Amino acid sequence: MEIPLKIIILFTSVIRVINTSVVINRFDDDDCELDAELVEEIASYENVTKRIMEEIRSNFGEVMYNEYTRFIDTFGARPSGTEVLERSIDHMINLTKHHGLNDVTTEELQVPHWVRVHESASMLQPHVKNIAILGFGSSVSTPPEGITAEAIVINSFDELDKTDKKTIEGKIVVFDAHYVTYGDTVVYRSQGASKAAKKGAIATLVRSITPFSIYSPHTGGQYYEKNVPKIPTAAITLEDADLMRRLQNAGDKIVLHIKMLSTSDTKTSRNTLVDLKGSVHPEKLVIVSGHIDSWDVGQGAMDDGGGMMISWFTPVILNILKLKPKRTVRAILWTAEEPGLIGAQAYLKKHMNDLDNINFIMESDEGTFKPLGLDVAGSKKARCIVKEVLKQFAPINKLTNSGYPGSDIVIFVHQGIPGASLLNENERYFWYHHSEGDTMNVQTMKDVVDCAAFWAAFSYVIADLSVDIPRQ
Template sequence: MAKNITYSILACFIFIINSITSVQIVEKRELECALSENVRENIANYAQVTNDIIDYFVKGPLKGKTWNSLSEFVDTFGNRLSGTKNLENSIDYMIEKTRENNIKNVYTEEVEVPYWLRGEEYALLMKPRVKNLPMLGLGYSVATPPDGIIANAIVVKSFDELKSLPDAEVANKIVVYDEAYVNYGVTVKYRSKGASEAAKKGAVGALIRSVTPFSMNTPHTGMQSYDANVTKIPVAAITHEDADLLWRLQERGKEIVIKMKMSATLSTKTSRNTIIDTEGTTKKDKVVIVSGHIDSWDVGDGSMDDGGGAFISWMAQIALNQMNLRPKRTLRTILWTAEELGLVGSREYGKRHRNETENLNFVMESDGGVFQPLGLIYSGSKTGECMIKEILKLFSSINATQIQTQGEPGPDIGMWTRDGIPGGGLLNEASKYFWYHHSEGDRLNVMDSDVLDLAAAFWTAFSYIVADIDSDIPRSP
């Protein structure tokens, strides 16, 4: 399990590093695209249906529908942590809503998922003054003893600084990381490995400055993993403000004493991936997957991560059904379960369907926020890239023509794209994504109705074109 958790964390990090940094990185290189005129003409013929789908969302029957549906969903269920009854109720709800929209081919596949329950938790500064330290335990953290831990704290700015200290200076203390935020991909290692690095020096607990560029005294949670053969110590995130405060106190020579209490437990439960199929007309054995994850962390309501991605993927089925558009290939929407605790749902799907990968034509995932759509994060062959660029030309009316070819399109589909199966993720203007990520700030207020309409229109039209064009997206060259 530990090996899988570490691998899953790395997969998520690689995706995030390359797709939602503070400034979107879009490939500028030009390809020599030797597409045949038949392929170009075939793609160009989708101009009208692309505009029809966009209009259907932006000023037609589905205007505001994505936001309204997401709003009702998160207002009803709130956050949806892996293993909770709340998550399972939300899955039942999506099945019911799908059938209410006259889509009958919806089913689930069971998955054994982790159920990490944080329980009671708090951190309290006891010396040199008494102050509550808002905190959020990190996923898979062990609990403290029932009465908590009271220990002196030592504040460090980096792993290098920690490693330079004598073990005796760290032993039996709580290590506080006041690391500078560079970007998520660089800084998140403190969340991922902070507990184990502190434990190697004999620490009894760890507190991490939340991995975010912006704070309003709000801690951010997320997954961490323990190294093998290292004592597991409790670990949580605290706010920027408090991490900086503790550093200043230490610099003034003050003794810092913190009480830390966590009652987290870990078990397993049964959850489900939710699958919706529109069977293809003439190439039904070929499959295009469009997806997002339905679970969330246990703070906020998961509107952004990943309610928006799940709902634009769901709306693709609703829109195409209402517009009587049925592609040649089977279009499969998947709402993944237990992504946040280690890509558990997608990994199980991959194992269960490993003999079907030859039939996967294209895989899509939206899990980097749903903000102003810019285009697509693409992984695949050069010829496929030329085809994707040609398809993206059809979205000039909404300025969503960009392609990014660096990095992974999405964590849940990474098992396929790393094996050469072409795939895409939503490229969007996500510069403030990490302001809200894994925090109480991930609420519906982050989402904009008109922008959701544009993103859902793009996601629907793009998935339909890829599923319907005459040629498969080639895996090579």
Template sequence: MKFLFLIVFIYLLPQCTGKPLIRDDCHQHTFEEIKREIAGYSDIAKAIINLAVNGNAQNRSYERLANFVDTIGPRLSGSKNLEMAIKYMFRVLQEDGLENVHLEPVKVPHWERGEESAMMLAPRNHSIAILGLGSSVATPPEGITAEVLVVTSFDELHKRSQDAKGKIVVYNQPFVSYEETVKYRLLGAVEAGKVGAVASLIRSIASFSINSPHTGWQWYQSDVPKIPTACISVEDAEMMARMSSRGTRIVVTLKMGAKTYTDIVSFNTVAEIVGSKYPEQVVVVSGHLDSWDVGQGAMDDGGGAFISWEALSLIKDLGLRPKRTLRLVLWTAEEPGGVGAEQYYQLHKGNISNFDIVMESDSGTFMPMGLAFTGSDKARAILKEIMQLLQPINVTNIYENGGETDTDYWVRNGVPGASLRDDISKYFWFHHTQGDTMTVQDPSQMNLCAAVWTVVSYVIADIEEMLPR
């Protein structure tokens, strides 16, 4: 009987410790108790901040990132550079002394842009700066030469559908916000294909431009003819719009050598600090390792990946070991639509109840302003208390919409999600361009981002109870 009682007790114990408490026979901490518990991390938070901002780890994430992107360069899904980047990270995470460093294989898209150009032939000769969009088909080797139809919206395109047949559609849509305007990049070729256009050129999804086209992924539909598509600079889109408004005939030759290959094997890169009390429960900190094939991918998303690595390094350096496992995931193939993350979710969703929170930094590592969060009201109240620990660096705000592309699979199914909220006023100046290099990164700002990321992830991983669902 004693033995049977012991078995029952051991079975029930994990349900009464560490989990979101819903059972009547388990003591659930009141919010006041949780507040006092979180306030007790004040000294640890100050130690993390001091090490990251002023101590021996000052500028470490910046220097690690600079070495990485200067050595590897851009890391397009399916490319040799991405393969080199994954091998590089696998090695340095082991050298950093992190635990359970391993690679999890996934299948990812493999697209290459090839040679590409666009030349205006009428009303004058002018070389148009372009960047082909991911998954675009190629033009014939001789290119496509056609008149241009300039529109400002999908509505205008469909109203002028008879004029679009056989034309190259140029979208000169105004930039409202990335979330609103990106639909033209994603669906511009499909909508132009529906009305018989032979190609589409899309004004870059950018709030500012210095004749710099921005690339990105785009989607075809199986029942719509696939036409070549690329982004052009804001300046060229506006110039052709002015010409068109005067009734000027515009002719362009577009050449694109893009190719899509069969999917290949890539890897999500994983490292951990194993939890001391509830090792099966997981706090995920993450960023994506792939980038576009232009620039260096330093901002998108080298910074987010490297402050996530830095979070584990800072905790290890301080000799801390949280109660739950802190897991670093460097996603692969985010740019084609969260491909590596979706397969990670399918592999691990059977343990979804053990995922405490999923955190991803993928909107720059500029001056931090706070944390974006998606979850229950009770969990949000706890996060607000944790953010108070960041008063020494004046980063205490909490915002809505904490999911990112790679973590949304979990967030949509009830796992709390958080993302870094920073000053992105210049983010879309460089997003998906040749300008995404280390020059846009600032070491002091990365230090602050790392401090925020580390304090939040450590405290969530170490408080006694998981965040309420």
């Protein structure tokens, strides 16, 4: 998952949802008062939700998981703008039809195509040592001969602000902000280069945004400010950040050499829409979604292969089970989420006049580990309906309302559309996130199947209720 700059700026106070152990609720929904009739109607779905979950857990889940594994192992990393991403989209289109659902369409858009060609770094002083780096998406290259310069380790933007420009000028700034939450710490990755460049830095290296490392650098998006020199920027490991901090504290002069080469252009990609048309209100949509693109390291199995797959599976399995809800269930496989929600933004723009028809929008992009419940955005009544529906999924009935439910769907939520993202036991999510460690090894069949079962059954109820999820 990714958080674009404008979202970060809008929501720095509430983007703590990503690690479910630190979700901050904005509202207390202990006092829900729904009509007795609606409560009764919701309760009446218990048989069908039980059936959906049982069918997935006992029969179809394994097929789905095997398709998921095969997808990940066949395509691996699927960066925005690449051919492999487009082939993986073709694969999912074919897979949809193969599993009996033909209502699959795509919507083209232009996406960034940033390619990591070569990267290397080493410490030259006080002693020679290789430094593992991983450039951030959209980083500029160094000159061909690389950059050799003294490094200065900086703890925070506050410390940067307080440091004389003369002390920074001509140096490589090493941001050594320790992980607090993703939202708190990711700003050094996403904004660090321009902030340091304004002080005269010639490159930045950023402590990876993770609480734990086995010498693994983590990439991610970053955003240059307008009218500020663009300087190369890359992740380093926790281990090397700590080493440089200790060396600086001991009075050692640190000299680094960095070489980075990347290319950047624009390509065509596609959002993929898989519809199970509604039986009564086909124009009304309950959207379930995940993104099909990934960073260029690891396999993109967790971010967001799992979320994409359980969302894709939702209309497919409901169709197989011949369960046709009143509203259309649309799975969207977003493209180009990682460079900044590019696919979601294109969809929003294209469908701006139809937004009223989106009844509810869901996303899974924070892991498909053991499912716990939902982080819900919307009016109090919307949250209360979700809460009532979740009761029949206990123990998968946790409900939070962080105000930042997911990544791609946030731009819809901020148009007033109610939505929810999957809460799951993702305490180790950032150990692997945007790194070579994001592989099938972090997933288990049981967890992913449980997520898929919950995802499909919950969506079915929302799509079939007699009432729309109210915006007010």
